Amino acid sequence: MSSVIELVSRLRHDDQAAVSRAISLVENAAPGFEQLLVAIHHRLGQAHRVGVTGPPGAGKSTLTAALATIWRAEGWTVAVVAVDPTSPLTGGALLGDRIRMEGVTLDPGVFIRSMATRGALGGLAVTTREVCDVLDAAGFDRIVIETVGVGQSELEVVSVADTVVLVMTPESGDGIQTLKSGLIEVADLFVVNKADRPGAERLLKELEFALHLGRRSAEAEGEWSPPVLLASASAGEGVAELGAAIARHSGWLRSTGRLAIRRGRRLAAQTLEVVERAIRQWGWDTGLAQHTLSERRADVEAGRLTPYDVAAEVRRRLEGKQ
């Protein structure tokens, strides 16, 4: 445990080895990870966390790399968490992303980490937030959480951010269809990337129309009105505007008190999730569940017992311990 204390004291953005070790500890829920998270708790809240999501091929990595370059020029340190909740077999694709981000990876003020783990304990969103907490405590000014795809898990993952950016391309299909995925409620900024391709203007108009419909009443009450930006990240176009829009959103969050509200809600959600994880962990640690599963495996396989019978037995055994 003393090594955890030492790790906490070394946790600074310019000690990338310590940052990496702390992230691995948290990612693997290795012994001492909760102690580390407790020890860094008072250091949280300095970083601005930006979630970047959108369909595969929308250019999220390129956009993230371009944003990182801009932020570095402004003097901010930047951490990127690329969340790929898929199997190790897709490692090649992630490597592709890393290569695309090469321009910024040689800069010691930029830290890039891929999370390919499914997060055995607690969901991926919980683990992602804890990794961001480590980076926040390490003093990174900007943290980007980038997802590989767009779906429910990805929505949950980017929901741990202060500002959520949805990246689309003219090719990513009918704009209104894309909005099906619940994104319109989660995204604070919309980017139509690869805007030199046909259909960009149409997607922009569709998005603006859909947002206008959805938010009109909200806007009247001083709500944030999500802008839709055109960009061509690989050519560096529209990236400065995106950076400015993120800064504007960050300012709005602070000036209206929304940042505190959002973070308060997040802390409450986090507490619930961490408690839930503790319950599960405790249940498995009793050994009763594993024991029952071993004893009943053959019966389940042979169809003599159902999974629900086994679950009921585990429950009875847990109750019996009271």
Next chain:
Amino acid sequence: MSSVIELVSRLRHDDQAAVSRAISLVENAAPGFEQLLVAIHHRLGQAHRVGVTGPPGAGKSTLTAALATIWRAEGWTVAVVAVDPTSPLTGGALLGDRIRMEGVTLDPGVFIRSMATRGALGGLAVTTREVCDVLDAAGFDRIVIETVGVGQSELEVVSVADTVVLVMTPESGDGIQTLKSGLIEVADLFVVNKADRPGAERLLKELEFALHLGRRSAEAEGEWSPPVLLASASAGEGVAELGAAIARHSGWLRSTGRLAIRRGRRLAAQTLEVVERAIRQWGWDTGLAQHTLSERRADVEAGRLTPYDVAAEVRRRLEGKQ
């Protein structure tokens, strides 16, 4: 509870009211849902379950409706579970899907159900599989599980199927990028929909190349080699071929014994998930977690305690009950 027994006895595909009630019971984890699942357990395994996933706007609903029409003509009963794990605010989009499926909804041999719930207890994949179990027990011959988007949750959802179909369009972005999402390992069939649009041939070739690279050695060992099909679902083109490919995959699964292996693995995974859900449920039912959360809320909000301190306290209290 007697109503559950009655419900089980009424559970047949031609009693859609009973099917609906049973699904609601399971979806809401309402009292008696486990009893129902135990009672139908011996009736499972008759239906062929087909997962249909792909990015929003790929035409999954249109393709599913076209497949349903073909299957109906062959005399099979069909159930469709449309999984939209997003908020009620996106209900409009689901309604759009329902309208698109109108052609088949008047047919009593077709049952369509949208699952918009996030599945408070257990994950969405668990609940989806349980809903499919109800439909299977009710005697539907074909069950389609259709997702709204494509991402980690959606992958898990379609993984409960016997055959997984990935639908893409020439617009859904660079084919290789799409394969990032772990889909190449999960999908048994690939459909390039809207194949009349430019880029369809290129996407087909890219997919075939990627599959060839990934599966060459596997193929030599008698593995399934996932075909890539062209379709234009709205014009009805390529749908018969997809139906035939699904039948071929189903035959392959049976003749090689893979179906039993897949379903055995799924049963083991299901048992683990159901036990995990029971542990969590039991933990919350003790009231200790809720009690601790209430007592410590103000301390967490004020920063005097971290979520991990609260979790540790819950754990100590659970242990104290032993």
